[in-house]
Amino acid sequence: MTVPGPTRAGWADSVRLLVIGVLPAFAQGFVLRRPLALRVTAALDTHAWGCRVLDDLRERHGPGPVLVTVFGRTGLVLLSAEDARRVLAETGTSFTSANREKTAALSHFEPDAVLITPGPLKAGRRRFNEAALDGCTADPGFREACRAAVEEEIRPLLAGDTLTWGRFHAAHQRIVRRIVFGDAARDDERITELRDMLRSDGNWAMLHRKRHRLRAELFARTQRYLDLPEPGGLARGVCATPATAETRPVAQMQHWFFAFDAAPISDYLTLGLLACRPEPSARARADRAYLRACVLDAQRLWPTTMVILRDSTTETHWPGGWTVPAGTAVIFCNPFFQRDARRLPYADRFEPEVWLDGRAEADWSIAPFSRGPARCPGKEVVLSTSATLLTGLLARDWRLTSPHRLGPGRPLPRTADHTSLRFAAGDHAVHG
Numbered sequence: 001m002t003v004p005g006p007t008r009a010g011w012a013d014s015v016r017l018l019v020i021g022v023l024p025a026f027a028q029g030f031v032l033r034r035p036l037a038l039r040v041t042a043a044l045d046t047h048a049w050g051c052r053v054l055d056d057l058r059e060r061h062g063p064g065p066v067l068v069t070v071f072g073r074t075g076l077v078l079l080s081a082e083d084a085r086r087v088l089a090e091t092g093t094s095f096t097s098a099n100r101e102k103t104a105a106l107s108h109f110e111p112d113a114v115l116i117t118p119g120p121l122k123a124g125r126r127r128f129n130e131a132a133l134d135g136c137t138a139d140p141g142f143r144e145a146c147r148a149a150v151e152e153e154i155r156p157l158l159a160g161d162t163l164t165w166g167r168f169h170a171a172h173q174r175i176v177r178r179i180v181f182g183d184a185a186r187d188d189e190r191i192t193e194l195r196d197m198l199r200s201d202g203n204w205a206m207l208h209r210k211r212h213r214l215r216a217e218l219f220a221r222t223q224r225y226l227d228l229p230e231p232g233g234l235a236r237g238v239c240a241t242p243a244t245a246e247t248r249p250v251a252q253m254q255h256w257f258f259a260f261d262a263a264p265i266s267d268y269l270t271l272g273l274l275a276c277r278p279e280p281s282a283r284a285r286a287d288r289a290y291l292r293a294c295v296l297d298a299q300r301l302w303p304t305t306m307v308i309l310r311d312s313t314t315e316t317h318w319p320g321g322w323t324v325p326a327g328t329a330v331i332f333c334n335p336f337f338q339r340d341a342r343r344l345p346y347a348d349r350f351e352p353e354v355w356l357d358g359r360a361e362a363d364w365s366i367a368p369f370s371r372g373p374a375r376c377p378g379k380e381v382v383l384s385t386s387a388t389l390l391t392g393l394l395a396r397d398w399r400l401t402s403p404h405r406l407g408p409g410r411p412l413p414r415t416a417d418h419t420s421l422r423f424a425a426g427d428h429a430v431h432g
């Protein structure tokens with residue numbers, strides 16, 4: 001199908017997009033979620049409002065992208081799966097992942113990370129990321145250390161009869177420190193505190209000053225784990241992977257450390273979905289591939305990366321003879337594409353099967369881990385950690401005790417507040 005070329009949004013549509021689409025997401029925090037704003041936006045289901053604005057634009061203008069100018073910055077909002085695929089596939093040629101706003105947000109704590117590296121330096125850093133991460137996931141010693149870290153850290157959770165986000169997240173932070181920096185970092189709460197202070201600055205992107213001293217402390221603490229006589233976790237993979245002066249391994253690791261903090265959100269929501277569904281829950285206990293599909297579907301339903309941003313690096317050409325100048329932002333809005341009821345019959349329900357029968361893989365507009373040359377190289381580490389963690393937690397029979405609408409029968413809300421989900425264990429432990 002040929003998608004028509006771009007149209008330009010009028011001022012009324014630009015204001016609607018800004019106020020209804022962008023502001024609630026900005027309030028939630030693109031880099032570090034703000035719990036209070038999350039609670040309010042989930043109560044109002046603001047992602048549903050944003051999706052309606054995009055739906056309405058597509059209805060009136062057709063599926064071609066819409067050019068929007070706000071505060072002097074022009075962005076191309078994608079509305080069709082075909083255009084989404086093109087932009088993701090052409091990352092590295094016509095588009096860069098080092099979009100201006102994303103760079104401003106992430107450079108507070110991870111300058112030089114591959115995701116915000118423009119130009120020719122990116123290829124070398126990408127190769128380093130892939131080699132270090134793939135090397136670790138292929139190493140049975142690393143996999144065993146991850147399994148041990150997860151099982152040890154969730155033991156106290158299994159011993160209690162209630163589960164809250166606070167306890168779950170604290171255990172997950174220990175897991176992530178052990179996986180990224182090695183067991184020696186288990187109790188290094190300062191490194192997490194530094195990361196999160198700088199992430200909270202990142203929520204303001206260019207509007208917040210850089211705190212160089214905090215960043216230097218974060219980097220120095222990271223380096224200490226690389227300098228150990230026997231580094232553990234992904235740090236060992238970093239030491240074993242050839243790097244040049246331009247690779248900046250410590251900066252690459254900051255992205256891993258930051259990005260891993262999205263996993264507990266989707267894991268906890270997956271637990272919420274399964275707690276309301278006895279049959280899928282029984283299947284997830286026995287079938288690891290299905291459990292991974294459950295995590296992926298929770299990511300589809302509530303993507304932790306709310307937008308994938310690109311900047312065009314050359315003049316780009318679109319149907320209808322349109323050209324769009326280099327330096328234009330391109331906006332791929334995950335909640336819109338992954339819940340697109342016009343294209344996906346399963347848009348608003350939990351449907352892990354789509355990850356097993358090839359439907360989700362074939363559709364590039366479903367991209368919780370992105371697609372194309374800048375797709376997430378950490379996907380395997382994340383999914384295997386999530387599967388181990390959820391297999392462990394499902395040894396108990398959890399019941400949802402908070403009033404979230406996660407059950408079957410009604411469309412799932414588009415905005416979820418994971419922080420207020422609470423569970424109680426059923427009266428028997430499933431695996432003893």
Ligand code: HEM
Nearest residue numbers: 114115256259260262263305309368369370374376377378
């Ligand atoms: C639930 C957890 C995660 C999700 C949902 C996720 C998702 C994503 C997405 C959507 C992108 C593309 C972003 C963009 O283009 O703007 C990305 C990039 C990336 N992710 Fe992940 N990620 C996760 C965890 C991780 C972890 C744990 C690691 C490393 C251990 C990792 C490493 C990376 C790297 C290095 C990139 C940049 C790739 C490039 O620019 O070439 N991610 N991830």
